[in-house]
Amino acid sequence: MTVIQTALVFVGIPVAVFLVVAGMVYGGSARAARxxxxxxxxxxxxxxxxxxxxxxxxxxxxxxxASGGEGDEPKALExxxxxxxxxxxxxxxxxW
Amino acid sequence: xxxxxxxxxxxxxQPTKAADVLDGPFTVRQLLRIDEALNAADRMTGLTFSVYIxxxxxxxxxAARGLHDKLADPSESVLIAVSPQQRKLEIVTxxxxxxxxxxxxxxxxxxxxxxxxxxxxxxxxVVDGLRQLADQASGSA
Numbered sequence: 001m002t003v004i005q006t007a008l009v010f011v012g013i014p015v016a017v018f019l020v021v022a023g024m025v026y027g028g029s030a031r032a033a034r035x036x037x038x039x040x041x042x043x044x045x046x047x048x049x050x051x052x053x054x055x056x057x058x059x060x061x062x063x064x065x066a067s068g069g070e071g072d073e074p075k076a077l078e079x080x081x082x083x084x085x086x087x088x089x090x091x092x093x094x095x096w
Numbered sequence: 097x098x099x100x101x102x103x104x105x106x107x108x109x110q111p112t113k114a115a116d117v118l119d120g121p122f123t124v125r126q127l128l129r130i131d132e133a134l135n136a137a138d139r140m141t142g143l144t145f146s147v148y149i150x151x152x153x154x155x156x157x158x159a160a161r162g163l164h165d166k167l168a169d170p171s172e173s174v175l176i177a178v179s180p181q182q183r184k185l186e187i188v189t190x191x192x193x194x195x196x197x198x199x200x201x202x203x204x205x206x207x208x209x210x211x212x213x214x215x216x217x218x219x220x221x222v223v224d225g226l227r228q229l230a231d232q233a234s235g236s237a
Contacts, residue, residue: 036121036218042180044120046150048163051134087171089161090194092202094185096214 038096120149121180126219133223137230143193144173145229147222152179152186160186174233176209176225180218185210187229196233205229 001009036042122130130147137145146167152159160177167173171190174197178185187202205228212221 034119034121035216036180037216038183038214042121044150046148047120049130049134049147049149051131051138051145087191088194089164089170089188089190090197090199090202091157091160091186091188092199092206093157093187094203094206094210096183096185096210 121218129219129223133226137226140230141196141233142172143196143233144169145226146173146175147226148175148177149218149222150179151181152177152184156182156184157186157188160188164188164190174229176222176229178209178213178218178222180213183213185213187225193233196235197229198232201232202229205232 134145134147137143144167148160148163152163156177156179160175163177164170164173164175167175167190169190171192173190174193175188176185177188185206187206189197189199189202205225208228209221209225212218212224
């Protein structure tokens with residue numbers, strides 16, 4: 001083998017392998033970064049999932065959704081008829 | 097819409113573009129799992145389940161109830177509201193739904209959901225919570 005061939009085999013191949021692995025590591029992180037991690041900021045748009053979206057009326061729902069804007073004081077909920085429109089509600093709360 | 101059954105809760109927005117939802121923290125596969133769980137829960141129980149993921153005004157329980165009121169038939173509906181930023185979870189059951197899902201069982205579901213959320217797995221928390229609530233409501237748990 002000439003010097004050049006030797007260099008290609010013993011330097012070129014390891015460098016190529018290193019680049020492939022590095023590409024796989026950093027290429028994948030762009031997608032993985034767009035997920036929720038506890039304790040980190042969550043700044044995705046709000047979503048509301050329904051099995052049958054046509055059955056929901058979301059008019060006015062924005063009143064209850066805190067806007068993501070900073071320095072934007074969340075307005076207090078008025079306790080009006082809209083709060084008691086549907087009578088007794090049950091449920092549970094949690095935090096983590 | 098690519099996923100068909102996903103709605104962004106911005107009332108002023110034009111019909112949701114799939115890209116809006118795909119910009120969120122979920123992959124297509126995760127969105128499909130949530131959709132499947134929602135459909136299964138609705139079918140099993142006849143109630144309307146919905147899942148809101150996003151910020152809520154303080155107090156969050158009042159905000160979640162307000163969102164629940166916006167559903168077409170609140171009495172027969174169950175809303176799961178998750179605010180990852182505030183690390184808060186609210187489950188709201190309507191009047192008739194609450195008869196089938198007692199608050200104690202809702203609290204159990206909430207506990208298992210927050211365990212998943214604490215591990216950073218929103219999808220699994222939502223899917224497991226839906227399954228637990230649906231099992232309870234259909235009397236098989």
